[in-house]
Amino acid sequence: MAFYSAEGHAADNTKSRPVITWIRWDDPPIFINSGPFKGLGLLDNVEALVQKALPKYQHNRTDGTVPRVLKEAERKAEVCNAGWLDTAEWAKVFYFSKPFTVIPSNGVLLRESRLKDIRNLQPYSLQKFLDQKPNWKLGVGRLYGEGIDDVLIKNNYLKNPKIVTITTSLRVHQMIASDRIQYTLGYPFEAVYYNKLLDIQDSVIHIPLTDNRPFTNVVVACPKSPWGKKIIADVDKVLNNKELLEHISDGVDKWLTKEDRQRLGDPRRALMKKYYPNLL
Known part of the structure; x- marks a missing residue:
């Protein structure tokens, strides 16, 4: 009772x-x-x-x-x-x-082996990637905040053949791993998480951009x-x-x-x- x-x-x-x-x-x-x-x-x-x-x-x-x-x-x-x-x-x-807390802002995420191909883009900006890597595909799937979103809108990202809209972050990182896209946008902790989850050997790394804080x-x-x-x-x-x-x-x-x-x-x-x- x-x-x-x-x-x-x-x-x-x-x-x-x-x-x-x-x-x-x-x-x-x-x-x-x-x-x-x-x-x-x-x-x-x-x-x-x-x-x-x-x-x-x-x-x-x-x-x-x-x-x-x-x-x-x-x-x-x-x-x-x-x-x-x-x-x-x-x-x-x-x-x-x-x-x-404070976190690093969204930047470019790409495979570490591609670093040698982008040295000439420093200081890095999203517009430089879009202009100087015309054969690379950018995968996007959400909003990324002030600065970066402005560049995406300016480049008509929904109809731009260099930009692929992807529904989930998991799918984005699977496509990076299989080289169907060459880079995406996101936080550095996203790269760490998907490197662990997908056991990626050619690790995805985070590149800060000048487009945002x-x-x-x-x-x-x-x-x-x-x-x-x-x-x-x-x-x-x-x-x-x-x-x-x-x-x-x-x-x-x-x-x-x-x-x-x-x-x-x-x-x-x-x-x-x-x-x-x-x-x-």
């Missing part, structure tokens, strides 16, 4: 807590929903850490897509996501937390509503914790090369100095 009573009390306690629904999308290694690395994505880690630090809320999850994330934000649904890019454009529809801050995002503003205020309080921020960085570093981790040293110190000076 006592067992059932305790269970009922726990259920009542859960129901009495306010709810945050966290939306996620299958985009390894940001979120990893299946396969040998399931649950080990960058934002899988952030989501779990933030939820654990906010026990006064009941935390629910829902699967979606990036377009659905935006649609939910526009209609001010009570839905947050554990990681979004801190840009002025996105700030029109989201309240943002303080940045909890070299680094991007990552934030928790909630809708621009009184509810969202309150959640973000609570998130900011729990982010002000050095151990939690270090655990977040560890989850990012898992999917970065030694060189990229070293590149992040100064940006990470700058982020801490600006947003968390009390933790230094």
